[in-house]
Amino acid sequence: xxxxxxxxxxxxxxxxxAYELSIREIMPILDIELIDVKDFSCCGEPMKSVNxxxxxxxxxxxxxIAEKEGYDIFVPCPMCHLSLSExxxxxxxxxxxxxxINEMLSSENLCYNKPINIVNTVDLIHDIVGLDKIKKLVxxxxxxxxxxxxxxxxxxxxxxIGRPVxxxxxxxxxxxxxxxxxxxxxxxxxxxxxxxxINTNLxxxxxxxxxxxxxAVQNYGFDxxxxxxxxxxxMFDSKQKKAxxxxxxxxxxxxxxxTQLLGLSFGIDRNKLGLNLNLSPVDKIKFxxx
Amino acid sequence: xxxxxxxxxxxxxxxIKNQINNRLKKLQDEVSEFCYQCAKCTSGxxxxxxxxxxxxKIVALLKRGLIDEMLNSDVIWTCMSxxxxxxxxxxxxxxxxxxxxLKNIAVASGKPIPGKYSAMLQSIxxxxxxxxxxTISDRNNQAIKRDKLNLPDLSKPVDTNKFQLxxxxxxxxxx
Ligand code: SF4
Ligand code: SF4
Numbered sequence: 358x359x360x361x362x363x364x365x366x367x368x369x370x371x372x373x374x375a376y377e378l379s380i381r382e383i384m385p386i387l388d389i390e391l392i393d394v395k396d397f398s399c400c401g402e403p404m405k406s407v408n409x410x411x412x413x414x415x416x417x418x419x420x421x422i423a424e425k426e427g428y429d430i431f432v433p434c435p436m437c438h439l440s441l442s443e444x445x446x447x448x449x450x451x452x453x454x455x456x457x458i459n460e461m462l463s464s465e466n467l468c469y470n471k472p473i474n475i476v477n478t479v480d481l482i483h484d485i486v487g488l489d490k491i492k493k494l495v496x497x498x499x500x501x502x503x504x505x506x507x508x509x510x511x512x513x514x515x516x517x518i519g520r521p522v523x524x525x526x527x528x529x530x531x532x533x534x535x536x537x538x539x540x541x542x543x544x545x546x547x548x549x550x551x552x553x554x555i556n557t558n559l560x561x562x563x564x565x566x567x568x569x570x571x572x573a574v575q576n577y578g579f580d581x582x583x584x585x586x587x588x589x590x591x592m593f594d595s596k597q598k599k600a601x602x603x604x605x606x607x608x609x610x611x612x613x614x615x616t617q618l619l620g621l622s623f624g625i626d627r628n629k630l631g632l633n634l635n636l637s638p639v640d641k642i643k644f645x646x647x
Numbered sequence: 648x649x650x651x652x653x654x655x656x657x658x659x660x661x662x663i664k665n666q667i668n669n670r671l672k673k674l675q676d677e678v679s680e681f682c683y684q685c686a687k688c689t690s691g692x693x694x695x696x697x698x699x700x701x702x703x704k705i706v707a708l709l710k711r712g713l714i715d716e717m718l719n720s721d722v723i724w725t726c727m728s729x730x731x732x733x734x735x736x737x738x739x740x741x742x743x744x745x746x747x748x749l750k751n752i753a754v755a756s757g758k759p760i761p762g763k764y765s766a767m768l769q770s771i772x773x774x775x776x777x778x779x780x781x782t783i784s785d786r787n788n789q790a791i792k793r794d795k796l797n798l799p800d801l802s803k804p805v806d807t808n809k810f811q812l813x814x815x816x817x818x819x820x821x822x
Binding site: 399 | 694724726727728731733739741754760762763767768771775776777778781783784786791793796798800802804812814
């Protein structure tokens with residue numbers, strides 16, 4: 358059993374419950390033990406437009422809290438994952454900021470000492486658990502299910518600070534999806550952004566981005582759209598109806614978290630995976646061919 | 648503590664103005680110098696496809712010192728933080744980081760913060776997270792809250808006083 362400190366962030370534990378439920382369901386099956394810790398805060402990334410030093414401080418305090426536990430940290434949200442990774446990069450390479458941040462951390466009785474491994478859902482499942490193990494756990498192979506993936510911008514870029522997947526041709530989600538029997542296919546819009554970051558100030562434009570991508574995916578004839586980011590999922594699933602209205606299209610696309618799809622293939626009860634919480638038409642997802 | 652304390656910059660705070668100028672000068676000297684206006688950043692820009700953002704022009708304006716024009720324009724707030732420009736720039740210029748800096752400077756110089764940023768900031772100040780636990784609806788329109796789902800307690804700052812104190816200090820040393 359490998360142990361990780363579980364860093365939930367903001368959006369997942371306050372709203373995107375399906376992601377958290379499905380993670381907590383499948384991780385023990387994958388022999389991963391998650392350690393819940395008190396005192397975490399926002400990763401800071403949503404504040405990067407307002408005050409970048411606040412972003413670095415908030416990320417640094419979360420890393421310091423995890424570091425005290427003595428385990429690596431599992432960060433399911435790509436935005437948090439980028440924020441923590443970039444912060445660690447800055448603290449390792451910029452002595453001045455490191456000193457300043459540590460001075461501030463000391464007033465919360467915290468200290469950043471050394472880098473820790475920061476893992477996301479995709480690399481945890483693909484690289485650490487491994488595809489062989491996944492294949493052995495499958496009880497309901499999702500045969501012939503045509504799946505489109507969406508990684509989320511923050512998971513794939515910028516590669517210079519180290520991201521868990523390739524920046525121009527990410528394939529790890531595809532490999533995982535193949536391992537559970539489904540059929541992933543690449544498509545031209547695969548790397549397009551969901552628009553979530555401007556949902557804060559330009560919701561109409563954000564929904565247009567979401568809608569445009571879903572229209573493309575739907576027109577290609579995909580059966581399911583798979584994501585791993587609570588911000589993206591909020592756009593593609595929770596706001597799918599609004600996105601459709603914004604681009605004047607009838608959207609009817611099942612959107613699931615990768616962890617939900619894995620759970621389904623492992624034969625876990627739908628409600629335990631939070632599938633009742635998806636607002637997109639996930640009941641359309643069929644097992645073992647059509 | 649209010650948002651104003653955290654984000655606006657009173658006239659007498661010369662230090663901060665100097666810091667802003669230094670940061671801008673650094674951007675101008677060290678970053679925009681390398682840009683040769685190939686516009687690769689704009690060709691893949693997610694915001695350009697939909698709005699009017701042209702990251703290569705942001706770099707050009709910075710090089711020419713037309714900072715105020717940018718600080719006063721809504722266009723800097725249309726970036727979707729997709730990081731494609733940072734990934735793909737052959738000269739490692741990262742227009743997205745220039746945009747973050749410009750937005751920070753706009754906020755620090757007291758320009759209005761658009762959209763829900765203020766609400767998120769206020770929420771971080773009060774409970775450490777950008778929002779509190781939300782009641783959501785499931786597909787059958789049933790209201791669902793975190794505590795009905797058998798999930799552990801939300802992780803958030805334990806000593807809120809200490810946490811708030813540090814964040815308020817950050818307001819002064821923001822650059
Ligand atoms: S891609 Fe880089 S070098 Fe080319 S215009 Fe954009 S910032 Fe300048
Ligand atoms: S990060 Fe912003 S400026 Fe850069 S390509 Fe994406 S939307 Fe355009």
